[in-house]
Amino acid sequence: MRKGILIVVSGFSGAGKGTLMKRLVREYDNYALSISATTRAPRPGEEDGREYFFLPKEEFERKIATGGLIEYACYCDHYYGTPRAYVEKQLADGKDVILEIEIQGALKVRKQYPDALLLFVMPPSAGELRRRLEGRGTETREVIDKRMRRAMEEAEGIEEYEYIVVNDDLEACVRELHSIIAAAHNTPLRNKDFIDKMRKELEGEKNVTSILCRTN
């Protein structure tokens, strides 16, 4: 069985990460979406264990203390984090587990999982990003401007990511993501066991040879 890898997806707000991830999970059976834990209250329509695991603050802090979270952060007086148990279980089942988090979280994940795959999703241009944010029709100009400034900050960290993916056409981008993730399974870092096995076998072959030489 192919070993699962942890996939961290970041990218500008409005780049279409959420839609891409959902499509990836729906169209291919090797993915699992990580579900974050949070201490904020569920919004109407949100379900515990689907959008988030909704936890009381005390339980969240206990998880922090016992290493039960891969990473966590505090926004607007609420905790958000990635429960380790669910991720580990999916990885053990051979699934590629997708986390959608921003760069600070991504770097924390990589410290603990050096073979995590960091992907950065971008729109084809800054103008297109603004058009998409405006097109939602739900955001005020202030919020859009704030997101554009935030995108500028996030763009500083792109070199930390292993791949960038340009979300121009959704269907093409889903296929490209899947193909990139498949390729990423082929790095030496993610095939230590296979490489070690090959080295041991070659070492063994050498011994076979010298025995044969002696008996010849």
Place this chain on the structure above:
Amino acid sequence: MRKGILIVVSGFSGAGKGTLMKRLVREYDNYALSISATTRAPRPGEEDGREYFFLPKEEFERKIATGGLIEYACYCDHYYGTPRAYVEKQLADGKDVILEIEIQGALKVRKQYPDALLLFVMPPSAGELRRRLEGRGTETREVIDKRMRRAMEEAEGIEEYEYIVVNDDLEACVRELHSIIAAAHNTPLRNKDFIDKMRKELEGEKNVTSILCRTN
């Protein structure tokens, strides 16, 4: 037009590199095979500009002196090297140019082309490697043993490569190689221009915003 990248393919003798490269070039139109230069005499059936560029020693040494070779090495009193002009021309045409060389050459190439893609081709196991070498029926036991020992040495350098490819089934491996090369085009290192452009655009957007804010 997508920028071409330099692809360096190494791997154990008997892993099937040559066949794989030929198939890649035949099946997809984005590849060009680099042709090495050598000072050794052509063998029967070999043609100048097809198997090799056959050069007199003086001309080869002039190329070394004038930087006309990306890398070169000397085996058995003959020079072998990669002419720079052909590679540069193909890259400029948007082709992904494939060089088949061993690790010392691969590392020299990467020094000059930091975005070169280094691939390592392996058989599924050491036993299978020996069976393939024996199956050729043309090599003496001494030569096979020498190649197996050489494979052990080459295996030391695998971590220098960006990807490993296991050549188990030829057709599947050709497709996998193509897919890995496509993915490799998406690293930040190979998209500096796009990333710079995006950063400049986002910077510009910020200015647009502040102008709008002032006029509002």
